[in-house]
Amino acid sequence: MIREDEFASAAATGNVEHVGMLLQDGVDVNAVNRFGRTPLQVMMMGNTAVARLLLENGANPNVSDHSTGTTPLHDAAREGFLDTVKLLIQFQADISVKDYRSRRPIDLAQENGHLNVVYFLESL
Amino acid sequence: MAQDAAVQYEPVAEIGGGAYGTVYKARDRQSGQFVALKSVRVQTDQDGLPLSTVREVALLKRLEQFDHPNVVKLMDVCATLRTDHETKVTLVFEHVDQDLKTYLDKAPSPGLPASQIQDLMQQLMCGLAFLHSNCIIHRDLKPENILVTSRGQVKLADFGLARIYSCHMALTPVVVTLWYRAPEVLLQSTYATPVDIWSTGCIFAEMFRRKPLFCGESEVDQLGKIFEVIGLPTEEDWPTDVTLSQRNFSPFSNRPITDFVPEISHQGADLLLEMLTFDPLRRISALNALDHLYFQEG
Numbered sequence: 001m002i003r004e005d006e007f008a009s010a011a012a013t014g015n016v017e018h019v020g021m022l023l024q025d026g027v028d029v030n031a032v033n034r035f036g037r038t039p040l041q042v043m044m045m046g047n048t049a050v051a052r053l054l055l056e057n058g059a060n061p062n063v064s065d066h067s068t069g070t071t072p073l074h075d076a077a078r079e080g081f082l083d084t085v086k087l088l089i090q091f092q093a094d095i096s097v098k099d100y101r102s103r104r105p106i107d108l109a110q111e112n113g114h115l116n117v118v119y120f121l122e123s124l
Numbered sequence: 125m126a127q128d129a130a131v132q133y134e135p136v137a138e139i140g141g142g143a144y145g146t147v148y149k150a151r152d153r154q155s156g157q158f159v160a161l162k163s164v165r166v167q168t169d170q171d172g173l174p175l176s177t178v179r180e181v182a183l184l185k186r187l188e189q190f191d192h193p194n195v196v197k198l199m200d201v202c203a204t205l206r207t208d209h210e211t212k213v214t215l216v217f218e219h220v221d222q223d224l225k226t227y228l229d230k231a232p233s234p235g236l237p238a239s240q241i242q243d244l245m246q247q248l249m250c251g252l253a254f255l256h257s258n259c260i261i262h263r264d265l266k267p268e269n270i271l272v273t274s275r276g277q278v279k280l281a282d283f284g285l286a287r288i289y290s291c292h293m294a295l296t297p298v299v300v301t302l303w304y305r306a307p308e309v310l311l312q313s314t315y316a317t318p319v320d321i322w323s324t325g326c327i328f329a330e331m332f333r334r335k336p337l338f339c340g341e342s343e344v345d346q347l348g349k350i351f352e353v354i355g356l357p358t359e360e361d362w363p364t365d366v367t368l369s370q371r372n373f374s375p376f377s378n379r380p381i382t383d384f385v386p387e388i389s390h391q392g393a394d395l396l397l398e399m400l401t402f403d404p405l406r407r408i409s410a411l412n413a414l415d416h417l418y419f420q421e422g
Contacts, residue, residue: 005138012137012149013268014226035136042137042149046222046274048230067134068156078157079221080274083230099156108156114274 004031011039011054014047019054029057038063045076048083061093069100077105077121080114085121095121132200133161133216149219152199158219159199160281168211173203177213184215187258194251196220196271196281220271220279224327227272228334238389239422240276241331246419247278248324253410255283256317265323266304267330302346303336308404310343313363318404321413325399332387344372350400352376353384357402391418 001009007027010018019039023029030038040059043050055061064071073093076084085105089095098104109117133150139160140147148161166177184198191197200216224244228236236244248270255262262283269282306322308315329337337353340346347368351357355378362370381393381400388396395418398408408416 001138008137009139012139014223016229033137035134037136044221044223044226046272047226049226065136065151067153068151070156074156075158075221081221082274101156 002034003027005033007031008033008035008037008039008042011043011050014044014050016047016049016053019050023053023057029054029059030063036066040072041065043072045072045079045081045084048081048087051084051087055087055091059091061088061091062097064097064099069098071097071099071105073097073105074099074103074108077114077117078108078112080109080112080117082114082116082120085117089124095124133159135161150216152216158221160196160217160219161214162217163212163214165206166211166213167209168205169209173211173213181213181215183258183260187254187260190254192251192254194247194278194280195254195283196279217281218279220273220281222272222274223268224270224272224278225267228267228331231334235334235387236331238387238392241328242392242419242421243276244272244278244331245324245328246414248280248327249410249414251278251280252320252324253414255280256320256410261315261317262320262323264304265320265327266301267327270327302340302343303338305346306404307347307350307357307402308363310347311363311366311368313366315404317409318407321399321407321410322404325396328392328396328399329385329388332385332392337384344368348373353379353381354397354400354402361403389418389421391416391421394418 003022007022010022032038038059040054040061041063043054061072071093073085073088073095076088095105106118106121109121132153134153135148135150137149138146139149146163150159150161152159166173181201185201188198197218198215199218202214202216204212206212260283262280264282271279271281273279304323304326306315306319309319326337338346338349340349351373356373356375357370359370381397382388385393385396395413395416399413401407
């Protein structure tokens with residue numbers, strides 16, 4: 001497995017130790033895997049430790065999925081992971097960005113009944 | 125079966141490999157949601173898919189009708205003809221972006237409150253009782269395939285695949301964790317649904333300890349670590365169909381389980397010991413565990 005794939009897989013499975021090791025080895029935090037996605041885009045959304053590690057090392061929170069236009073903030077909001085939503089915003093994720101169907105992160109949180117995320121995003 | 129998985133589901137990362145084939149995190153282009161794609165290559169002839177595969181897939185699809193809250197949904201099954209002799213069967217499962225390992229790791233010190241552990245255990249047992257009543261043995265329960273939604277709903281994943289895979293694939297040697305494995309599996313004796321109860325017992329203890337209960341490095345080492353906690357089984361309890369002898373292990377002084385799982389309640393400790401019973405026939409079942417007094421504590 002090439003390193004970019006390994007990196008994305010470590011983020012997607014929430015393997016904090018492995019993500020940290022690869023970062024220490026100097027792998028580019030914004031490099032895409034063979035599916036064209038960065039680790040932040042595919043990470044286990046509920047894993048705030050991985051999210052923090054990637055963001056602190058310069059992961060771009062505003063990269064959008066080339067087939068749906070969704071950003072990591074859209075995904076975290078849709079899944080209802082408030083801690084990750086807060087972290088992404090702390091690292092300058094754009095809350096007004098729209099996916100290809102013109103939905104903002106708050107719209108996805110609303111659609112899926114994650115009221116805590118809706119209230120938080122409204123309060124900003 | 126639908127014909128083309130590649131159009132509707134786009135893989136974004138590999139999230140599992142090894143003996144069972146590759147697992148991908150993918151995006152459903154229609155809903156925008158993440159799913160888990162699990163593929164297996166099956167040898168086919170003029171009659172199409174082997175009956176055993178069709179049967180196993182049918183069993184998994186039948187489970188869907190119950191819409192059980194504590195198992196992941198099987199959303200779709202796709203078959204793609206690869207060559208004249210090989211078909212790729214792809215199972216599309218609901219994907220939850222948090223596992224129990226992550227959930228336990230991120231709980232603030234000193235760990236999960238007792239009421240939350242009780243709730244997680246109850247959901248886990250409900251999922252397990254459902255699988256077992258449908259004659260499905262999970263075989264590989266561990267914190268990585270017990271998923272927890274952002275609302276705290278537990279969903280078991282990766283069940284029912286072992287038989288589909290083992291029928292049709294040369295098992296590639298991969299490192300699989302021994303830590304949640306039941307003694308009868310480690311001893312290569314016959315096994316059934318009680319193996320999942322054992323794994324769940326290990327996970328129950330881990331919720332309190334915030335680290336695994338038995339961290340063996342080989343089968344024998346794993347058994348040694350188990351006996352250190354539950355005591356060495358008697359020779360009468362030792363299975364007769366195994367090569368490893370009971371005399372290979374030294375007897376340990378029986379220490380109370382609360383030495384190893386300090387924060388657990390009296391009823392919790394009682395249930396835990398019922399789950400970590402050496403003899404699989406005397407180990408508590410998922411249904412009986414749900415009736416245990418531990419779940420009435422509050």
